[in-house]
Amino acid sequence: xxxxxxxIRLLTMAITLFxxxxxxxxxxxxxxxxxxxxxxxxxxxxxxxARLRALYGLDKTIVQQFFIWLSGVVRGDFGTSISLRQDVxxxxxNRLPATLELAIVALLMAVAIGGTAAILGARERGTAVEAxxxxxxxxxxSIPDFxxxxxxxxxxxxxxxxxxISGRVSPQLDLPFVTQFYLFESVLRLRFDLTWDLLKHMLxxxxxxxxxxxxxxxxxxxxxxxxxLDLDYxxxxxxxxxxxxQVILREALKNAALPTLTLVGVQFTFLxxxxxxxxxxxxxEGLGNMAIDAVINRDLPLIQGIVLVFxxxxxxxxxxxxxxxxxLNPRLRHG
Amino acid sequence: MSATCLEIRNLSAVLANGQRxxxxxxxxVEPGEVRALVGESGAGKTMIGKAVLGVLPxxxxxxxxxxxxxxxxxxxxxxxxxxxxxxxxxxLIPQDPLTALNPSRRIGPQMTDRxxxxxxxxxxxxxxxxxxxxxxxxxxxxxxxLKSYPHELSGGMRxxxxxxxxxxxxxxxxxxxxPTTALDVTVQKQILRLIAQLxxxxxxxxxxxxxxxxxxxxxxxxxxxxxxxxxxEEAETAAxxxxxxxxYTRALMAATPRYTDPLASLKPVDEAVLAGLAAxxxxxxxxxxxxxx
Ligand SMILES: Nc1ncnc2c1ncn2[C@@H]1O[C@H](COP(=O)(O)OP(=O)(O)OP(=O)(O)O)[C@@H](O)[C@H]1O
Ligand SMILES: [Mg+2]
Numbered sequence: 001x002x003x004x005x006x007x008i009r010l011l012t013m014a015i016t017l018f019x020x021x022x023x024x025x026x027x028x029x030x031x032x033x034x035x036x037x038x039x040x041x042x043x044x045x046x047x048x049x050a051r052l053r054a055l056y057g058l059d060k061t062i063v064q065q066f067f068i069w070l071s072g073v074v075r076g077d078f079g080t081s082i083s084l085r086q087d088v089x090x091x092x093x094n095r096l097p098a099t100l101e102l103a104i105v106a107l108l109m110a111v112a113i114g115g116t117a118a119i120l121g122a123r124e125r126g127t128a129v130e131a132x133x134x135x136x137x138x139x140x141x142s143i144p145d146f147x148x149x150x151x152x153x154x155x156x157x158x159x160x161x162x163x164x165i166s167g168r169v170s171p172q173l174d175l176p177f178v179t180q181f182y183l184f185e186s187v188l189r190l191r192f193d194l195t196w197d198l199l200k201h202m203l204x205x206x207x208x209x210x211x212x213x214x215x216x217x218x219x220x221x222x223x224x225x226x227x228x229l230d231l232d233y234x235x236x237x238x239x240x241x242x243x244x245x246q247v248i249l250r251e252a253l254k255n256a257a258l259p260t261l262t263l264v265g266v267q268f269t270f271l272x273x274x275x276x277x278x279x280x281x282x283x284x285e286g287l288g289n290m291a292i293d294a295v296i297n298r299d300l301p302l303i304q305g306i307v308l309v310f311x312x313x314x315x316x317x318x319x320x321x322x323x324x325x326x327x328l329n330p331r332l333r334h335g
Numbered sequence: 336m337s338a339t340c341l342e343i344r345n346l347s348a349v350l351a352n353g354q355r356x357x358x359x360x361x362x363x364v365e366p367g368e369v370r371a372l373v374g375e376s377g378a379g380k381t382m383i384g385k386a387v388l389g390v391l392p393x394x395x396x397x398x399x400x401x402x403x404x405x406x407x408x409x410x411x412x413x414x415x416x417x418x419x420x421x422x423x424x425x426x427l428i429p430q431d432p433l434t435a436l437n438p439s440r441r442i443g444p445q446m447t448d449r450x451x452x453x454x455x456x457x458x459x460x461x462x463x464x465x466x467x468x469x470x471x472x473x474x475x476x477x478x479x480x481l482k483s484y485p486h487e488l489s490g491g492m493r494x495x496x497x498x499x500x501x502x503x504x505x506x507x508x509x510x511x512x513x514p515t516t517a518l519d520v521t522v523q524k525q526i527l528r529l530i531a532q533l534x535x536x537x538x539x540x541x542x543x544x545x546x547x548x549x550x551x552x553x554x555x556x557x558x559x560x561x562x563x564x565x566x567x568e569e570a571e572t573a574a575x576x577x578x579x580x581x582x583y584t585r586a587l588m589a590a591t592p593r594y595t596d597p598l599a600s601l602k603p604v605d606e607a608v609l610a611g612l613a614a615x616x617x618x619x620x621x622x623x624x625x626x627x628x
Binding site: 243 | 385388389390392393415418419421422423425426427429430431434435436437438439440448449452453497
C-alpha cells in the first residue's frame with residue numbers, strides 16, 4: 001500500500017520532469033536568437049555557420065534533437081555548453097551548492113523571523129504588538145525579493161557599508177574546500193573565520209529572498225494560531241496552569257502549522273526561482289546567476305540542464321512537504 | 336470548618352458592546368459539595384465557569400465583583416500567580432470530549448503534563464497516578480489508551496480520560512460544564528454515575544453546569560437557577576424540588592416533563608413568566624452602575 005503510493009509518486013515525478021524538459025526544449029528553440037550567430041565573429045561565412053550548427057546538432061529537426069538529447073540525459077550526459085565549452089552537468093553541479101546554501105539559509109531565516117512574529121502576534125493578539133506585526137508583514141510582502149535586494153544594497157552597501165554586497169566569499173581568502181558547499185564545509189572544518197566571511201556575503205541576498213516569505217509565514221501562521229487558540233483543548237491547557245507561551249508552543253503550534261507548511265513548500269520553490277535575479281544583483285556565483293548568462297548567450301544545452309535541475313529540486317521539495325505533512329498529522333499516519 | 340471552596344460575590348461581566356452577560360452573580364461552593372448551576376441555553380452558565388477558571392474569551396470583560404478560591408481573592412493575584420493557583424487547585428471537565436483533547440498529542444502526555452510540569456511531580460509518580468485514575472474510571476486497557484491519539488477512542492472513552500485527568504491532581508474544585516450533553520444517551524448515565532462516584536470518593540467540590548433538572552436532582556446538594564446572567568433562585572436541591580420559590584424555577588420545572596407528567600411533551604417556559612423576568616432585568620440594568628472598573 002505504502003510502496004504503491006510511493007511508486008505512483010515516483011512515476012508522476014518522472015512525468016513532470018519529462019514535461020518540463022519538452023516544454024523548455026521547444027520554447028528555447030522557437031524563441032528568437034541564434035546561439036551560433038552569437039558565437040561567431042562578424043563576417044563569418046554561411047559555410048562556417050552551417051559547420052557549427054552541425055557540430056552542435058542544431059541542423060536536425062527539433063524532434064530529432066530532443067531524442068538525441070534525451071538519450072544523452074538518460075546516460076547522464078547533458079551535452080556541452082556552447083558558450084563555456086564545458087560539460088553541462090559539471091558546470092551545473094559546480095554552481096548548484098552555492099544556490100542551495102543561499103536558498104536554505106534564506107528559508108531558515110524566513111521560518112525563524114516569520115515563525116517568531118506569528119507566535120508573538122498570536123500571544124499578544126488584539127494589542128498594538130499584533131498591529132505592528134501586521135503592518136511590518138504587510139510591508140515586507142508588498143515588495144518583491146529583487147526590490148528588497150536593491151533596497152538592501154542601497155542601505156547596507158552604499159549608505160552604511162557594513163556588509164559585503166558582491167560575490168560569495170572575499171576573493172583574497174585561501175579556500176581549503178574540496179566540495180562546493182563552502183558554508184557547510186567551513187563549519188565541518190571548524191574554520192569559523194571562513195563561515196563568518198561566507199555569511200557576511202550571503203546575509204543580504206538571503207534577507208532579500210527571506211523577507212516576503214517571512215511575511216507570508218507571519219500572517220498565515222498567526223491566523224491559524226489564533227483560530228486554534230480558541231479551541232477547547234487549548235482552554236483546557238490554560239486551566240491546567242500553562243502560560244500563554246507554553247500553550248502556543250505545546251498545544252497550538254503543531255496543529256496550526258499544517259496550512260503554513262503546505263504554503264511554505266510552494267513558496268520555497270518561488271524563493272529558489274527568486275535566486276536567479278537576486279544572485280545576479282549581488283554577483284553571487286550560483287546557478288541562477290549562471291542561468292542568466294546562459295539565456296543571454298542562447299546557450300541551449302546549458303539552459304536545458306539548469307532548468308531540469310531546478311525542476312528536479314521543485315518536485316523533491318514537494319515530496320518533502322508531503323512527507324512532513326503526513327508526519328505531523330497522526331490521522332494521515334494511521335489512516 | 337475550612338474556608339469556603341469557591342465564593343463568587345457580585346460578579347458582573349459585559350461584552351465589548353457593553354451588553355451585560357453576568358448580572359451581579361453571587362454563589363458559594365463549600366468544600367466537598369456539588370453545586371448545580373442550571374438555566375436555559377445562553378443564561379451564562381459557561382461564562383461563570385470560565386470566569387472562575389480565568390479563561391473568559393477576550394470579548395468578555397469582568398467589570399465588578401470578586402472571586403475567592405479557598406479564601407484567595409483571584410482578582411488580587413498577579414496573572415502568573417492566579418494561573419498557578421487555578422492550575423493547582425481546580426480542574427475542568429469540559430462539555431465536548433471530541434474537541435477537548437489535542438488531536439496531535441497522545442493521551443498519556445496530555446494526562447500527565449499538568450502533574451509533571453505544573454505540580455512538579457516526577458514522571459513515574461505521575462504515570463502511576465494516572466493509571467490509578469484510569470482504573471477508577473473503569474478503563475481496562477490503560478496501556479493502549481495512554482498510547483492512543485484521541486481520534487482512536489470513542490466519545491465515552493475520551494470523557495472518561497478527561498474525568499480521570501481532572502481528578503488526578505486532587506483539585507479542591509472541579510468545574511464540570513455539561514459533561515454529558517455531547518454523549519450518547521446510554522453513555523450519559525454511566526458518565527454521570529462515574530462523576531458522582533469519584534466526587535464522593537475524592538471529596539471534591541464541583542460546580543456542575545447543566546440545563547437538565549434531572550441531572551441537578553441526581554448529582555447536586557445545592558442549586559443556583561440562572562436566567563439571563565442573573566441568579567433568580569438558590570436553594571438546597573431537595574428544597575428546590577419540594578417547593579420552588581421563584582416563578583421562573585416553577586416554569587422551568589413545568590417545562591421539564593419528568594417532574595410533572597412524564598408523558599407530556601416538552602413545553603416551552605411560560606411566556607408570561609419570561610416577560611415578567613425580562614422587565615425586571617431591564618429595570619435592574621437601567622439602575623445598574625458597576626462599583627468599580
Ligand atoms: N465568545 C463569546 N463572545 C461574546 N459573547 C459570548 C461568547 N460566548 C457566549 N457569549 C454570549 O454570552 C451569553 C452567555 O453564554 P454562555 O455560553 O455562558 O451560556 P450557557 O448558559 O453556557 O448556554 P449553553 O447551555 O448553550 O451552553 C450568551 O448570550 C452568549 O451569546
Ligand atoms: Mg454552556
